[in-house]
Every structure is written in C-alpha cells, then in structure tokens.
Amino acid sequence: MIPFLILATVLVAGALLLVVPPLLGGGSRAREQAHRQRQAETVLVVLREQLAELEAEHAAGHIAEADYQRSREELEQRALEEGRAAEGGADLRPARKWAVAVVVALPALAVLFYLALGEPRGLDPAQIAAQEEHQITPEQMSALVAQLAQRLEREPNDVEGWMMLGRSYSMTNDLEGAAATWRKLGAKIPDQADILADWADLLAGAAGGKFDGEPDRLIRRALELDPAHLKALALAGTAAFQREDFAAASAHWERILANMDPGEGVYGAVVASINEARAKGGMPLLEAAGPGAAPTGGSGGKGPRRGGAGAEEALKVSGRISISAELAAQVEADDTVFVFARPLEGGMPVAALRLRAGDLPASFSFENAPRMSKGPLPAQLSIGARLSKHGEATAQAGDLEGEPVNVAPDAANVEIVIDRLRN
Incomplete structure (x- = not known):
C-alpha cells in the first residue's frame, strides 16, 4: 500500500509540474517565445541601421537608383517578416488563478476518479497478500503473447498492438517466438520507423546477433522513413561494424552523437564505439567534446557528418x-x-x-x-x-x-x- 501511495503522489506531483509552470509563465514554451521575440527585435534594430546607411549612401550618390530601390525593398520585406515574428505568438502571460485552481483540483479529482473507477480494496494488505498467490506464470505470459499475435493477424493495422507485441517478446526473451511470428505476420506490419527498428532488433537477436537479410532490410526502411531515428542508426552502425565497413559504422554513430548532449552519461560510450570503428578503419579518432560542443576529428579523416549538402x-x-x-x-x-x-x-x-x-x-x-x-x-x-x-x-x-x-x-x-x- 505504501509504495502505491508514494507512486500516486509522485505521479500527481509530476502532472502538476508539467501543467503549473506554463500557467505561471515559466514553461519552456514561454521562454522559447520570449527568446524568438528578442531575436526578432534585435534583427529589426539592425535592419533599421542598414536602412539608414542605405539612405545615406543614396543621398550621397554612391549607389544607383535601381540598386537603391532593390535594396530598400529587400530590407522592407525583411522588416515585415521580422515584425510579424516579434508580434506573433500566443498569449503567454501568467494565469495564476488557473494555476491555483489546478493545484487544488487535480489531486482531488485523482482521488475521486480512483474511488469511482479504481479498486480501493487493492490497497488492503490482506487483499495484496491473497493476490500474491496468483502471479502470472511464464506459461500464462506466453499464452497472452500468443493471443496478441492472433489478434494482430485479424487487425494488422493496430500500431500499438505491434509495439506491445515486440516489447512483450523482448521482455520474455522469446526470440524464437518473435521470429516465428514475423514469418507469419511480418508482411502486415505497419510502415513505421519505431516498429521496424524494434523488429529488426528482435530478428537479429533470434539470428544470433546477425543482421544479414531481413534485419538489414527493416533498418534501411526505418531510416528511409526517419533518417534521424536513434535506434535504427544504432542498429545500422552495428550491422556495418559486423560487415567490417568501419567508415559506415562510424558515420551512423556520429549522427547519433550529433543529437546528444556531452553531459549525458552514455555520450562517452558512444564516442568510444565510434573511435573503435575509426581505429579499425584507419581513421583519426574523435576527441570527446566539452558541454555544449561537438566532437572533433583529426585532419584528413572522415570527421562527424553535418547532415548533408549545405550543412557546412x-x-x-x-x-x-x-x-x-x-x-x-x-x-x-x-x-x-x-x-x-x-x-x-x-x-x-x-x-x-x-x-x-x-x-x-x-x-x-x-x-x-x-x-x-x-x-x-x-x-x-x-x-x-x-x-x-x-x-x-x-x-x-x-x-x-x-x-x-x-x-x-x-x-x-x-x-x-x-x-x-x-x-
């Protein structure tokens, strides 16, 4: 009972932390809007300076009439665009009355809903002790997963069902069952990057960690749908590393690194994997970056990608x-x-x-x-x-x-x- 009450309290507090700060004007949306408006206002100030310089150049006869008119129109158009950015945006002023109402009402509503729809007897230690005698066995779990697979055969477009099926096989470590289900239902899987990457991972595990064949195809399709999909990039890098295509492995993992904060705990592990691939491929190693910076590579090698043409x-x-x-x-x-x-x-x-x-x-x-x-x-x-x-x-x-x-x-x-x- 005590753990449940603690968890319920934490969940309610978390919900309040998500809702109340924006009402008080302290949410990330408000900060982002204020930042955009400040930047737009800065641009407007500079544009006014440029317009004054242009007028002075024209008055002094240093610029032709046609060039003057074209430059003035460009500045005016830019000023209109930035003016709309500075004035636009939702009303993000603090709503303190609503914040107070939410703080009072949300916990009360949570309790009322639980009393009406929940199972209060589940908080009774005697009830809990009785239920512990009826835990789901591995056999029962396997039967439930099989039932879900059968339902998906009838309802193949159930995206949440496919996600749940893949996660269920991962939790039960039933890789053979995952492979058998894929052989039966794989052609019906929704074309979504999350699902494709999860199933590629399962099928590779069922094949002893090998990505040849169907796992590779699923990974390629996932990256076609979402080129920045983190799990698909990680799997693509692993598959390339197995093929000893170390340049491709490094490139895939570097795209993951480009979206990470150097302060994250796994940042160093990703850099280590990249450097292992670079070392095996005869490429210069990356240097781990400090907070807020990007990793750097040695000259002459294949450094981190910048997202395609024009990114430089x-x-x-x-x-x-x-x-x-x-x-x-x-x-x-x-x-x-x-x-x-x-x-x-x-x-x-x-x-x-x-x-x-x-x-x-x-x-x-x-x-x-x-x-x-x-x-x-x-x-x-x-x-x-x-x-x-x-x-x-x-x-x-x-x-x-x-x-x-x-x-x-x-x-x-x-x-x-x-x-x-x-x-």
Whole structure:
C-alpha cells in the first residue's frame, strides 16, 4: 500500500509540474517565445541601421537608383517578416488563478476518479497478500503473447498492438517466438520507423546477433522513413561494424552523437564505439567534446557528418564576451550588448545577438540565431560587440566597443573584450 501511495503522489506531483509552470509563465514554451521575440527585435534594430546607411549612401550618390530601390525593398520585406515574428505568438502571460485552481483540483479529482473507477480494496494488505498467490506464470505470459499475435493477424493495422507485441517478446526473451511470428505476420506490419527498428532488433537477436537479410532490410526502411531515428542508426552502425565497413559504422554513430548532449552519461560510450570503428578503419579518432560542443576529428579523416549538402554553411561561431576592468564602472546592468557577425568587407550583418550587460561575462553562440542575409557564408567573418548606452544597434558616441575578431563560420572559443569608448 505504501509504495502505491508514494507512486500516486509522485505521479500527481509530476502532472502538476508539467501543467503549473506554463500557467505561471515559466514553461519552456514561454521562454522559447520570449527568446524568438528578442531575436526578432534585435534583427529589426539592425535592419533599421542598414536602412539608414542605405539612405545615406543614396543621398550621397554612391549607389544607383535601381540598386537603391532593390535594396530598400529587400530590407522592407525583411522588416515585415521580422515584425510579424516579434508580434506573433500566443498569449503567454501568467494565469495564476488557473494555476491555483489546478493545484487544488487535480489531486482531488485523482482521488475521486480512483474511488469511482479504481479498486480501493487493492490497497488492503490482506487483499495484496491473497493476490500474491496468483502471479502470472511464464506459461500464462506466453499464452497472452500468443493471443496478441492472433489478434494482430485479424487487425494488422493496430500500431500499438505491434509495439506491445515486440516489447512483450523482448521482455520474455522469446526470440524464437518473435521470429516465428514475423514469418507469419511480418508482411502486415505497419510502415513505421519505431516498429521496424524494434523488429529488426528482435530478428537479429533470434539470428544470433546477425543482421544479414531481413534485419538489414527493416533498418534501411526505418531510416528511409526517419533518417534521424536513434535506434535504427544504432542498429545500422552495428550491422556495418559486423560487415567490417568501419567508415559506415562510424558515420551512423556520429549522427547519433550529433543529437546528444556531452553531459549525458552514455555520450562517452558512444564516442568510444565510434573511435573503435575509426581505429579499425584507419581513421583519426574523435576527441570527446566539452558541454555544449561537438566532437572533433583529426585532419584528413572522415570527421562527424553535418547532415548533408549545405550543412557546412551553418553559422556556429561561439565564444565568450566580457568587459575590461577599466570600463566596468561605466556599465549598468540593463545596458544592451549587441554581438554582430559581419563579412570582412562590411555591409549587412550575417546575424546578430542581443545580451544584457548585467549577465557579462557570458557565453554566446550564433548557432540558433536567425540569419539576416541569404546565400553562402564567407570563409571568414568579423565578430564584434558593442555595448549601447541607448539600447540601439546604431553606433553612437558614448557606446563601448570591442576590437572585432576575424574567424571561420564554425569557430569556437572566440574571446571578445569590450575595452574602448566610442567617440
């Protein structure tokens, strides 16, 4: 009885933790929406700066009328798009009354529903002791699994049933039964990556860990349906490793690694598997990355994939920004700090970030920042920062600036120090 009550309390508390924070404006959705709006507002500020520069160039006669009109239309269109992003989104203001109502009502409703639909006598220790004499035996479990397989023969489109059947065979370790069922019903299986990967795993286990034949076919189909499916990628890597295609094994596992946080417990194990394949294939080893970074490979080898053609164009510059001790006294916590990524020859920024001066020193990354210009990235970018005393991206006297740093689009550990006053 005590374990049940503890579990029920934990489940109710978990439900409240999922529901109440968004009502109070503290959910991930609210934070994500606020982040998108801040980034959109930053882009709008920079676009206004670009429009002012364009007007000045036109007034000075440095730009032809046709080029001026085309550039102005592009800026106006971009501003409209970002304006909709800044104004859009659901109303995410805190709903405290609803939060209080949920906190009070949810536990009460859970108790009422259990009393009405549950089995309160199941909390009685005497009842529990009596039921322990009637545990399901392995034979009974096998019979239940067989009944489920027969039902699926009549209802082959029952996706949940197929998932349950595969998991049941895994739990009972009945690999022969799984193989026999596949021979009978396999052609009727729904075309879904989760189900295909589970059955590939079962069939490979029934074949002594070999993936030749049907398991390989199922894995390939699962990856056609979902190229990022983690279990299918893991199985594909294992199958390639068995075939001694170590480059393919490493490539499949690296795609798993690209979606993992280096802080996860299994991250190191995945890196170790990749390095085993790379060592056997004569490729340079990966270096385990720190939190928030991606693993790196030696030069000349097949490093981690970046997701296909064009992925190398992703802007991934990251680093750290700080203010020199000499200027720290001139900074207020609510001052705005803009970080720009521009082509070396100047012009419109590729992307921009906005930070709060009170949070410095702080890390920054352009990986999720909206692009402000289209087309391929230049081989080198100029990364600069400006602390605005007026909250505007347009440079003004009295702003604090840092010396721009020229880096590659995927550079990491970039250090920017705001250390001079703009006159």
